[in-house]
Amino acid sequence: MPSKFRPLFNHSGLPKRFTFPFDYEPHPLAQQAAKEVMKDLRNLTSGIHNFQDIGKMFGVLVAYDQVGNLGYLAAFSGKLQCGNYYSYFVPPVFDMLDEEGFYRKGEGQLNQLNEQIRALENDPELRCLKTHYNRSLQDLEFELDEAKANYSTRKTVRKAMRKELAHEERVFELAAVKVAHEKESHYQQYVIKKIKGEIKDLQAQRTNALLPYQKHLKALKEQRKAKSNQLQQQLFEQYNFLNAKGETKNVLDLFGGEVPPAGTGECAAPKLLQFAYQHNFQPIAMAEFWWGNSPKKEIRKHWEFYPACKRKCEPVLGFMLQGLDVDEDPRANIKVKEALETIYEDDDLLVLNKPTEMLSAPGKIAVPNVLDLVKTNYPTATGPLLVHRLDQSTSGIIVIAKDKVTHSALQRQFEERTVKKRYEAQLDGELSTKSGKIELPLRVDLDNRPRQLVDEVHGRPAETYYQVMEVKDGKTRIHFFPVTGRTHQLRVHAAHQDGLNTPILGDDLYGKRADRLHLHAAQLTIVHPKLGEEITFKCDPPF
Structure with missing residues (x-):
């Protein structure tokens, strides 16, 4: 039995299938293993990494070894401060830090060339x-x-x-x-x-x-x-990944011949599966968690579980999990009510109450969405056209123009930021402040869409005002007044350490999963394009 493998005792049961890595609730077995690693990390972290400066993603893989013992393996993503190898964790798929290896020697030659150029x-x-x-x-x-x-x-x-x-x-x-x-x-x-x-x-x-x-x-x-x-x-030639069928595939093949993103294969999940397959282990469940302080750009909470990243890991894990009975993607089976509540309607526009988890417009998967449903009800209209969008998980007021002239006039109001918007949310924690303003520029996380990053250099300006309405039982009811309309703006401004540092309840991207995302577009004020009068729409949140 490799020393990396630690037994698990007194478990309550096994999962029916292996963990779907990109959207999951950790199985109790994986949580048990993670808690043991967290307990050991308190003693292990001394001298190996400065977790106060920036934390690390860790992972656990529950598995059966070659003789049927149940236990777990542990890994960290990337590198720790002092290197790649620690007796507690599985090794990397390939060790770029080996001083005698070709990569370090090649780096030395590149450094010499850089010095000559300088x-x-x-x-x-x-x-x-x-x-x-x-x-x-x-x-x-x-x-x-x-x-x-x-x-x-x-x-x-x-x-x-x-x-x-x-x-x-x-x-x-x-x-x-x-x-x-x-x-x-x-x-x-x-x-x-x-x-x-x-x-x-x-x-x-x-x-x-x-x-x-x-x-x-x-x-x-x-x-x-x-x-x-x-x-x-x-370097790419060294990254040959195994799967549960015993097959091997090079990283370049997994990315269709394109150059893989930097750090591909260095995350915890590929390391764990590679080690398990190399030693004939049978994977049972997996989970990844964050340990230490959050990076400035991202939202990472100490001790919390996170899904695998997409851009680097999706092609790799998609291959490595072949041969395992894996949980279905829960996002593909989201149930949403197809009925759309009408808040307001006239000859020019339609205002609806979008349910949570319904897309505003068609996506990659054919599922019910606001635009298609409205088009079905208005087959002869020159529209309908979406004036703006709400995130899939956000419910509330969404405006549809019935013709292009109305659409153009309303879109101009959104672009010029004359539209007044109020969102209502419940935060997963208690705020001490009563009101304020948040300004954190945002851009998409290219490695993990649709997540957003806070980026002072490349981010687009994002501005939000807030007013706390009630603090009770560990939760905060709050009103948000966004000036800009960036993707996930309110979710990031709530959860980020430089924002409110308190995620919205049920935010599975920046906080913890719950019954739903507790964010609702509750009030919207526009100038009616035909009437020329200000009109306000209201819709109470269902939470």
Whole structure:
């Protein structure tokens, strides 16, 4: 029995199927294993990673070993501060940190090339050459600007003088002045042409002087690129994943020949399954949890369970789980009521109460959605057209335009942020503040759509005002007044540590699952496109 495998005792029962990794409630067996790892982490974390700075995702895999003993394996995602190998955790699929391995040696060669490139770019002689030519060019360009300005000024003066002489009919003087003016003009044009020629010659000299450096720099960069591509290809060749059928597939094949995202295969789940298959273990259940402080951009809570990431893990785990009897994706079997409650209707627009878990518009899977259902009821209308959308899990007011003119007018109001919106929510915790404003810029998490990240550099501005209505029994009822309308804006602003640090009850992406997401679009005020009057729609939350 490998030392990584630890027995599980006094369990209450086995799951019927293996865990669907992208949306799950941890089975009690996996929770039991995770709690044991959490208990051990209190003693293990000293010196191996600074969890106060930034935490880590850990995973557990409950399995039978080769002789039928029930136990669990543990792993961490990525690398811990001090490396890849710890007696408590399964090893990586491939150890990039092995000092004797090709990757570390290749990294060393790349670092040497980087140093050579930096040294050449900062070469004192090269910098001196550039400075000399740049200053000379600046001087000539200044002379050229002065010559052009002088030519323009004198041209105006000459024109005025000839006009005055012609007006006074001083014929002989005018003839002499024209000759003098023509000579002056030709001379000034000659000066301008001469300076332009000097600039062109100097630029050619500069190009010739810099050419040896540029050739050397280009050769070094091409060498670095070739080495980097070779190293990347060699690295991909090491990531060959197993599945429960005993089959093997390379990471490039799993991503259809495209370059996999950085860190693919380094998450806890692939490490655990790879180790289990290599040692003929039978996987039973799995769970991943966060330990330590949250990253600044993401929302991660200490001790809480999280699904596997999608962009890096979905192709890999999709293959590795083949041969196991896996739970169905619970998202594919969400039950929603197809009846849509009408809040308001006239000849131009329709206002509905969208149920929770119903899509606003058609998605990848053919399931009931607001737009299709409305189209069925209005087959001859030039619309209907969605004016805005609500997240799938959010219920409440959604506006439909019956024609394109109304749609355009209403969309303009949303774009110009003149629409007044109020959402009602229940937070999974008690807030001490009564009201305030949250400004956290958001962008999509490319590795884990549709989750959003807080990103001060690349995020789009997102602004929310809030008012606490009631704090009771560990929950907070709150009104949100979003100024912008970013995806998951209220959910992230509620859950993020720099926001309210208290997730919305039932938020399975940024908090904990419950009976539903307790977020409801309760009030909306627009200017009616035809009536020109402000109109407010209200819809009480069902929670």
